[in-house]
Amino acid sequence: MSGTNTSHSPTHHTSTIGAIGAPSRRNTELALLVFAVVIPVFAYANVGLALHDSVPPGLLSYGLGLGLLAGVGHLAVRKFAPYADPLMLPLATLLNGLGLVIIWRLDQSEKLQASKQFVEAAPRQLLYSAMGVALLVVVLIFLKDHRVLQRYTYISMAGALFLLILPLVPGLGANIYGAKIWIKIPGLGTLQPGEFAKIVLAVFFAGYLMVKRDALALASRRFMGLYLPRGRDLGPILVVWAISILILVFETDLGTSLLFFGMFIIMLYVATERTSWIVFGLLMSAVGAVGVASFEPHIQTRVQAWLDPAREFALSRAGVQDGVVHSEQAMQALWAFGSGGTLGTGLGQGNSDLIGFAANSDFILATFGEELGLAGVMAIMLLYGLIVERGVRTALAARDPFGKLLAIGLSGAFALQVFVVAGGVMGLIPLTGMTLPFVAYGGSSVIANWALIGILLRISDTARRPAPAPAANPDAEMTQVVRPS
Amino acid sequence: MNKPLRRIAIFCGLLVLALLIRDNWIQYVQADELRTDKNNRRVIIERYASPRGDIIVDGKPITGSAETPGSDFKFKRTYKDGAMWAPVTGYASQAFGASQIENIEDGILTGNDDRLFFRNTLDMLTGKKQQGGNVVTTLNAAAQKAAYNGLKRQGGKGAVAALDPSTGKILALASYPSYDPSSFAGNSTSKDGGAWSKLQKKNNPNDPMLNRALRETYPPGSTFKVVTAAAALEDGKYTSADAKTDSPDPWTMTGTNTELPNEGNIPCKNATLRVALQYSCNTVFGKIGADLGNDKMLDMAKKFGFDEEHFTPVRANASVFSDDMNPSQTALSSIGQFNTAATPLQMAMVASAVANDGKLMKPYMVDELQSPGVDPIAKTDPEELSQPLSPENAQILQSMMETVVDKGTGSNAKIDGVKVGGKTGTAQHGVDNSENPYAWFISYAKGDDGSSPVAVAVVVEDDNAVRDDISGGGLAAPIARNVMEAVINSKK
Numbered sequence: 003m004s005g006t007n008t009s010h011s012p013t014h015h016t017s018t019i020g021a022i023g024a025p026s027r028r029n030t031e032l033a034l035l036v037f038a039v040v041i042p043v044f045a046y047a048n049v050g051l052a053l054h055d056s057v058p059p060g061l062l063s064y065g066l067g068l069g070l071l072a073g074v075g076h077l078a079v080r081k082f083a084p085y086a087d088p089l090m091l092p093l094a095t096l097l098n099g100l101g102l103v104i105i106w107r108l109d110q111s112e113k114l115q116a117s118k119q120f121v122e123a124a125p126r127q128l129l130y131s132a133m134g135v136a137l138l139v140v141v142l143i144f145l146k147d148h149r150v151l152q153r154y155t156y157i158s159m160a161g162a163l164f165l166l167i168l169p170l171v172p173g174l175g176a177n178i179y180g181a182k183i184w185i186k187i188p189g190l191g192t193l194q195p196g197e198f199a200k201i202v203l204a205v206f207f208a209g210y211l212m213v214k215r216d217a218l219a220l221a222s223r224r225f226m227g228l229y230l231p232r233g234r235d236l237g238p239i240l241v242v243w244a245i246s247i248l249i250l251v252f253e254t255d256l257g258t259s260l261l262f263f264g265m266f267i268i269m270l271y272v273a274t275e276r277t278s279w280i281v282f283g284l285l286m287s288a289v290g291a292v293g294v295a296s297f298e299p300h301i302q303t304r305v306q307a308w309l310d311p312a313r314e315f316a317l318s319r320a321g322v323q324d325g326v327v328h329s330e331q332a333m334q335a336l337w338a339f340g341s342g343g344t345l346g347t348g349l350g351q352g353n354s355d356l357i358g359f360a361a362n363s364d365f366i367l368a369t370f371g372e373e374l375g376l377a378g379v380m381a382i383m384l385l386y387g388l389i390v391e392r393g394v395r396t397a398l399a400a401r402d403p404f405g406k407l408l409a410i411g412l413s414g415a416f417a418l419q420v421f422v423v424a425g426g427v428m429g430l431i432p433l434t435g436m437t438l439p440f441v442a443y444g445g446s447s448v449i450a451n452w453a454l455i456g457i458l459l460r461i462s463d464t465a466r467r468p469a470p471a472p473a474a475n476p477d478a479e480m481t482q483v484v485r486p487s
Numbered sequence: 488m489n490k491p492l493r494r495i496a497i498f499c500g501l502l503v504l505a506l507l508i509r510d511n512w513i514q515y516v517q518a519d520e521l522r523t524d525k526n527n528r529r530v531i532i533e534r535y536a537s538p539r540g541d542i543i544v545d546g547k548p549i550t551g552s553a554e555t556p557g558s559d560f561k562f563k564r565t566y567k568d569g570a571m572w573a574p575v576t577g578y579a580s581q582a583f584g585a586s587q588i589e590n591i592e593d594g595i596l597t598g599n600d601d602r603l604f605f606r607n608t609l610d611m612l613t614g615k616k617q618q619g620g621n622v623v624t625t626l627n628a629a630a631q632k633a634a635y636n637g638l639k640r641q642g643g644k645g646a647v648a649a650l651d652p653s654t655g656k657i658l659a660l661a662s663y664p665s666y667d668p669s670s671f672a673g674n675s676t677s678k679d680g681g682a683w684s685k686l687q688k689k690n691n692p693n694d695p696m697l698n699r700a701l702r703e704t705y706p707p708g709s710t711f712k713v714v715t716a717a718a719a720l721e722d723g724k725y726t727s728a729d730a731k732t733d734s735p736d737p738w739t740m741t742g743t744n745t746e747l748p749n750e751g752n753i754p755c756k757n758a759t760l761r762v763a764l765q766y767s768c769n770t771v772f773g774k775i776g777a778d779l780g781n782d783k784m785l786d787m788a789k790k791f792g793f794d795e796e797h798f799t800p801v802r803a804n805a806s807v808f809s810d811d812m813n814p815s816q817t818a819l820s821s822i823g824q825f826n827t828a829a830t831p832l833q834m835a836m837v838a839s840a841v842a843n844d845g846k847l848m849k850p851y852m853v854d855e856l857q858s859p860g861v862d863p864i865a866k867t868d869p870e871e872l873s874q875p876l877s878p879e880n881a882q883i884l885q886s887m888m889e890t891v892v893d894k895g896t897g898s899n900a901k902i903d904g905v906k907v908g909g910k911t912g913t914a915q916h917g918v919d920n921s922e923n924p925y926a927w928f929i930s931y932a933k934g935d936d937g938s939s940p941v942a943v944a945v946v947v948e949d950d951n952a953v954r955d956d957i958s959g960g961g962l963a964a965p966i967a968r969n970v971m972e973a974v975i976n977s978k979k
Binding site for chain 2: 112113268271272273275312315333336337339340341342343344353356371375376379380383384386387390391394397398403406407410413414417418420421424425428429430
């Protein structure tokens with residue numbers, strides 16, 4: 003907001019209202035953040051009391067840690083994005099805090115402690131969360147205007163492709179339970195580049211579509227009520243489709259593939275306002291998914307486990323060796339949800355550790371389901387719904403097409419990811435290895451999603467920021483209404 | 488661009504809505520099904536999460552609980568005199584599930600029963616751990632001990648069932664050889680799994696886990712003659728114990744050229760019912776059965792409880808009396824051979840109906856279910872099952888059975904100062920009767936007021952005994968006497 007603009011143009015009259023009125027809502031955010039910190043702290047104490055009959059010794063440091071993260075985030079927003087959406091930061095903090103509680107709760111499970119892969123996850127997750135919030139602050143400080151990202155459209159494309167290919171590099175990639183979406187960094191653990199690729203791709207798509215949207219919106223002819231795009235415009239969607247298929251084939255990960263393609267279709271549709279793109283997109287994803295599933299045993303197993311989890315459980319228990327990994331996890335997750343019922347067993351009192359591997363990452367929602375019940379899971383889903391809603395609202399409020407596209411791309415991808423993970427764990431769709439944003443254990447996911455929130459905050463700040471206040475307008479006096487007496 | 492944005496917003500809303508609907512489906516609609524799925528380990532985790540309630544005999548628990556560290560099953564079941572009580576309790580094993588009372592009353596024992604809901608809610612609010620309730624049985628510890636020790640001393644396979652004729656309370660239920668359910672109550676593969684596998688029939692031909700008192704049917708042999716006599720009296724074919732019957736000896740079975748033999752040289756020709764029962768005349772009762780016919784015999788057998796399963800609440804196998812026999816088969820069946828087969832519980836029911844002046848009470852072994860605070864939740868009331876005999880005919884039959892003990896084959900069951908009625912049986916089995924017969928004894932004791940405190944059935948299958956030694960009077964009657972004596976003494 004530079005005060006140098008002292009133009010006296012009368013066209014600025016309309017904006018004077020905004021200059022006076024637009025509240026920054028920073029205090030609302032602060033109040034909500036208090037709840038977002040206090041609720042997980044209570045939940046944390048609750049777990050400790052249920053498991054060990056005592057308030058957990060780490061309660062104070064946990065509370066302070068989460069409070070500090072929220073505080074730093076809030077101060078950064080107050081300073082660098084004062085008009086940003088007031089709900090996103092508290093929602094993300096609450097989800098992150100609850101996720102930490104559940105991760106710590108699963109750390110206490112003797113059953114999981116007995117496993118070879120066991121590491122105490124909660125302290126690490128707290129560290130990842132701190133890194134995530136730090137990245138959010140960095141985004142807010144250095145990304146003064148989201149339109150700057152437009153300049154990096156094609157670098158983003160290269161970067162996204164690089165990130166997507168990383169897990170396939172021999173010696174770097176790690177195959178965990180069939181999906182090859184991780185890379186191993188010696189001494190540091192594993193990283194899921196796909197989580198970051200999501201954001202970078204959204205930048206690329208937004209930049210690309212903003213430039214090309216007029217051309218892509220041109221219709222060749224009408225067919226069954228749809229304007230068909232011109233043949234030569236099919237190029238980009240085919241390329242993205244091909245990349246998604248390649249991810250599916252080489253990284254055998256349905257979720258990531260679906261996520262990227264879905265994000266592209268959403269952004270394409272918003273950019274061109276052509277329903278035909280959605281029809282094309284759905285057809286192409288159906289063809290791709292069915293086509294790959296017809297020869298990829300890993301995907302087939304996932305589909306079978308989805309259709310008949312009980313059979314998959316029996317196969318896994320019987321130790322059937324037929325070349326694919328049979329997992330009882332899908333069934334175990336359903337049992338966890340069912341055993342939770344309407345109100346849940348109460349924190350710390352469930353047996354979701356029966357899920358075993360990835361109970362605190364891909365399957366973490368099952369623990370919410372068992373211990374907080376239907377009520378708890380619905381609340382979590384609504385929290386995610388709210389984040390997406392705030393994202394879409396940001397897209398609506400954004401004044402530039404690039405900002406609109408980027409915001410809808412990020413929130414659309416966020417929504418798709420929640421749907422794919424939660425739907426998979428609840429048996430609505432086949433299970434894919436993805437993490438529930440903010441809640442699930444995993445550094446890449448937490449850090450990337452904080453960055454995503456950072457970008458959305460920046461766009462919403464730009465969108466809601468009042469136009470610069472004009473200096474005192476000498477014309478104003480002249481426009482005073484003179485009442486006849 | 489705002490129109491498609493609004494549509495995308497609706498689309499995202501639909502995604503969330505789909506998740507909410509799915510969540511309601513699995514956490515509400517299907518929740519019970521998933522929660523109680525037999526493969527869902529939570530079912531057993533919960534069963535062993537707190538100390539199980541106890542199974543109680545004579546006011547004292549015959550079960551207990553012990554903590555099992557290092558397992559997600561927190562407590563395991565322990566048993567006192569497990570082998571003796573196994574036919575009553577069944578087992579509750581972390582690894583192998585539960586059976587009999589442990590299984591049927593699992594809800595009460597774990598505290599998960601709906602009838603404990605209010606209490607559990609209260610406990611939850613006051614922060615107390617959920618507790619299991621108790622199952623109070625009708626059994627009599629002294630009688631059970633007498634029965635089990637008697638069988639054990641005998642050494643062969645066998646079973647005892649004893650009832651209180653006036654109520655149907657099961658007083659003793661023993662089976663030998665037996666098993667100690669403590670030995671596999673835990674979850675260790677080597678210890679508990681090993682013990683379990685050793686007890687399985689394929690590894691142990693004696694089949695110790697078979698509850699012979701309820702789940703094994705034996706040809707009842709001559710003890711079934713009590714049923715035949717009851718049929719003759721109820722039909723009016725004979726109205727007195729002491730009137731001569733129309734019984735040639737030897738008797739050629741109706742429709743055949745085969746003579747039905749008696750055992751030894753006994754006075755069976757036209758013998759009175761009393762004498763025929765006293766000496767166990769095959770000819771007399773075989774002919775009565777053939778004369779009355781399949782239908783009337785079946786009718787009487789059914790009134791005594793044959794041909795149906797009984798739930799005490801532990802299931803007892805159905806005893807068999809066939810419904811499609813010709814006269815000679817009916818004759819053989821009427822002396823407890825051919826297809827006729829009965830559980831020890833069934834023959835105890837026969838004796839108890841006679842002793843209870845013709846009224847058969849439904850046998851039961853769970854007297855009361857108690858909440859953890861020992862408040863009664865449910866009490867079993869005695870229930871009449873049928874009236875196979877009129878009181879007059881029952882008394883005639885009683886006097887006949889008392890003669891059997893006083894002067895006949897059942898003299899080993901005599902108790903000083905107590906009136907005892909009984910009937911011996913030696914049932915042949917195997918192809919051409921090649922295998923060792925079963926020794927049977929059914930009896931009841933009578934108090935001074937004419938009512939009967941106990942009726943008992945004993946069967947002993949003894950592979951090792953010399954064939955001639957096997958007779959109901961010799962092997963089974965002493966066990967029956969000890970059981971009856973134990974009941975009478977415990978009432979004093």
